[in-house]
Amino acid sequence: MSIALSIKDVHVTLGQFEVLRGVSLDAEPGTFVTLLGASGSGKTTLLNVIAGLQQLDSGHVLFDGANVERRPPRKRRVGVVFQSYALFPHMSVGENVAFPLRAARRPAAERRRVVQEMLDLVDLGGMIDRAPASLSGGQRQRVALARALASDPAILLLDEPMAALDKQLRERMQVEIKRIQQQVGITTVAVTHDQAEAMTMSDLVAIMHEGQLVQVDSPENLYRRPVDEYVASFLGEANLFPADRHGPLPVDSGAPATGTAVVRPEDLVVLDAGQLGDRWHVRGVVRLLSFQGSRFRLEVTTPAGRSVVCSLPPHTDAGALLPGSEVTLGCADPDRVHVIHPAAVGEQLKLAA
Amino acid sequence: MTDSPLRRSLGWYRLPILVVALVTSLLFYVPFLVVVATSWTETSYIIFPPDGFSLQSYSGVLNDWEWMDAFKVSLRVAGLGTVISVALGTLGALALTRLRSRTARSWVRTLFIVPMAIPPVAYAVGLYSVSLRAEALQDNLALLVLGEALLAVPYVFVMVSSGLSQADPALRPVASTLGAAWPMVIWRVDLPMIVGHMLAGAVFAFAVIFDEVVLSVFLTPIGVKTLPLQMLTASQEELSPQLTAASTLVSMLAVALLGGYSLFSNRRAARARRLSRKAATA
Numbered sequence: 095m096s097i098a099l100s101i102k103d104v105h106v107t108l109g110q111f112e113v114l115r116g117v118s119l120d121a122e123p124g125t126f127v128t129l130l131g132a133s134g135s136g137k138t139t140l141l142n143v144i145a146g147l148q149q150l151d152s153g154h155v156l157f158d159g160a161n162v163e164r165r166p167p168r169k170r171r172v173g174v175v176f177q178s179y180a181l182f183p184h185m186s187v188g189e190n191v192a193f194p195l196r197a198a199r200r201p202a203a204e205r206r207r208v209v210q211e212m213l214d215l216v217d218l219g220g221m222i223d224r225a226p227a228s229l230s231g232g233q234r235q236r237v238a239l240a241r242a243l244a245s246d247p248a249i250l251l252l253d254e255p256m257a258a259l260d261k262q263l264r265e266r267m268q269v270e271i272k273r274i275q276q277q278v279g280i281t282t283v284a285v286t287h288d289q290a291e292a293m294t295m296s297d298l299v300a301i302m303h304e305g306q307l308v309q310v311d312s313p314e315n316l317y318r319r320p321v322d323e324y325v326a327s328f329l330g331e332a333n334l335f336p337a338d339r340h341g342p343l344p345v346d347s348g349a350p351a352t353g354t355a356v357v358r359p360e361d362l363v364v365l366d367a368g369q370l371g372d373r374w375h376v377r378g379v380v381r382l383l384s385f386q387g388s389r390f391r392l393e394v395t396t397p398a399g400r401s402v403v404c405s406l407p408p409h410t411d412a413g414a415l416l417p418g419s420e421v422t423l424g425c426a427d428p429d430r431v432h433v434i435h436p437a438a439v440g441e442q443l444k445l446a447a
Numbered sequence: 448m449t450d451s452p453l454r455r456s457l458g459w460y461r462l463p464i465l466v467v468a469l470v471t472s473l474l475f476y477v478p479f480l481v482v483v484a485t486s487w488t489e490t491s492y493i494i495f496p497p498d499g500f501s502l503q504s505y506s507g508v509l510n511d512w513e514w515m516d517a518f519k520v521s522l523r524v525a526g527l528g529t530v531i532s533v534a535l536g537t538l539g540a541l542a543l544t545r546l547r548s549r550t551a552r553s554w555v556r557t558l559f560i561v562p563m564a565i566p567p568v569a570y571a572v573g574l575y576s577v578s579l580r581a582e583a584l585q586d587n588l589a590l591l592v593l594g595e596a597l598l599a600v601p602y603v604f605v606m607v608s609s610g611l612s613q614a615d616p617a618l619r620p621v622a623s624t625l626g627a628a629w630p631m632v633i634w635r636v637d638l639p640m641i642v643g644h645m646l647a648g649a650v651f652a653f654a655v656i657f658d659e660v661v662l663s664v665f666l667t668p669i670g671v672k673t674l675p676l677q678m679l680t681a682s683q684e685e686l687s688p689q690l691t692a693a694s695t696l697v698s699m700l701a702v703a704l705l706g707g708y709s710l711f712s713n714r715r716a717a718r719a720r721r722l723s724r725k726a727a728t729a
Contacts, residue, residue, distance in 0.1 A: 147620050167623045174624045180617035184639040193635070197626035227719075245626055 104153030115305040128292040131302030173242030181226040188222035194245035212240040252284040359405035486691040504688035517677035525657040531596035536603025567661040591666040603648030610644030
């Protein structure tokens with residue numbers, strides 16, 4: 095039984111510092127939302143606000159339309175997985191998972207049944223009597239997840255769930271957590287600074303920057319249509335060029351720009367002299383060419399010193415692109431160039447509000 | 448051991464340092480050994496080296512109702528005082544973790560530790576003048592027990608605080624999000640993690656109270672003596688082998704108590720190490 099989450103104009107000040115400056119967010123029941131941002135952007139504070147562990151200066155938190163900001167954490171029906179997992183070290187795995195059921199005074203038989211069910215869900219059915227200290231990082235994380243889900247919470251909160259895992263395990267657990275979330279169908283809010291993680295797991299990604307949500311959208315829309323330069327360069331690599339309403343302007347021409355064109359490295363191609371015509375293009379000298387397995391990565395410097403990054407298919411003829419040689423780059427498909435208009439940002443914000 | 452980090456870091460001057468360390472420890476142990484040795488003399492006065500070997504002064508102490516009464520009084524005072532100081536010190540340490548303000552935390556911490564630094568005489572005189580005003584506190588050990596307990600609270604407080612600070616700070620928030628109200632958080636999350644530290648605090652508190660003499664001088668009712676007070680009085684009358692025998696017995700009790708505790712905690716540590724090693728190989 096999951097809920098719709100709604101956050102309205104939340105402000106939080108810690109000491110002298112305004113950590114959250116008017117944050118609003120809406121999520122349908124069963125949505126997986128990720129708060130993505132650099133450290134210090136306020137994403138963990140926002141998670142604590144939802145959990146009830148952080149007091150608000152002003153604003154509202156609604157679960158299914160009901161105000162909960164005065165409810166203490168233990169009455170909010172939230173399941174939280176902390177960054178450290180925070181398993182009780184003196185209890186076995188089974189006792190850890192039984193803790194929320196004990197807090198809810200459920201009878202022993204039901205506790206045993208639910209604990210087994212939860213441990214089966216996270217594939218740790220045989221570990222019920224083990225001590226947390228004897229588990230690996232990935233197993234501890236799954237115990238924490240089972241414990242958070244045991245009391246049938248309305249919403250699941252994950253604080254940097256992968257931070258303590260090594261890279262390979264991290265990728266496996268991203269898929270695993272997504273599977274469990276979909277199986278349970280629970281509204282979930284996760285915090286991370288890892289963009290790949292955010293894109294793998296989420297239905298909605300909320301980009302946080304200096305205490306505000308810059309853009310909340312599906313991973314694909316964030317990548318294809320960022321609202322501003324911060325989102326464009328935070329999520330994946332981006333080449334930013336001055337532009338007007340028709341598209342990118344001739345590079346280094348000094349023509350008056352009304353916006354910024356976002357050109358992703360994989361949308362650039364190397365052009366022959368014959369292909370130029372009146373197409374938009376950028377000329378420069380190859381600084382670096384590196385082979386990365388599935389792609390070539392090409393770094394080009396324009397005469398004015400602008401750096402352009404280009405990602406080319408692996409069968410590209412590398413001989414013509416050695417460092418020092420001159421190249422001309424153009425867009426493979428002008429329709430894939432996204433132009434950010436500062437005016438449009440204001441309009442989008444109005445739409446969101 | 449030939450190339451231990453200590454040896455290397457000390458360099459050429461390690462020899463004089465070792466000599467100083469040895470002399471210092473001799474200064475501590477030699478008088479103690481003298482006391483133990485004089486207790487088995489056959490004479491009725493203290494002499495070193497002892498003259499002959501007998502346990503007569505031990506049986507003298509153990510059969511003397513004055514010594515035994517004092518011993519029982521001390522056991523009672525130390526036992527009750529320990530219970531009170533462990534309760535108060537633990538509550539103080541738990542409260543400290545629940546304070547949000549940094550200034551409040553450092554104030555509480557300081558106020559709990561400061562009693563260690565106050566001269567017991569000043570404290571004793573203060574308590575004595577309290578007892579003069581309140582008749583209920585005269586002719587019994589209540590004020591002595593309470594006073595000694597308060598002297599021992601800082602030891603418990605420091606031990607338990609260190610235990611709590613080793614725990615993951617997320618444990619309490621996670622317990623509350625899992626639906627636990629505060630009594631359950633204390634009972635099932637905090638206390639199980641600090642039993643060992645409470646026990647250590649109790650051992651220290653007991654040792655401190657059992658040895659303490661200044662409060663006894665001021666606060667025992669007429670005719671009642673704690674063991675340290677009895678020893679003090681005995682030493683003022685005459686230096687008998689009974690006094691050194693009693694000292695030896697008390698020292699053995701203290702060594703047994705602290706030694707027993709440290710063996711117990713070493714065993715616990717070893718078990719924890721084994722467990723984590725097993726986990727690493729599994």
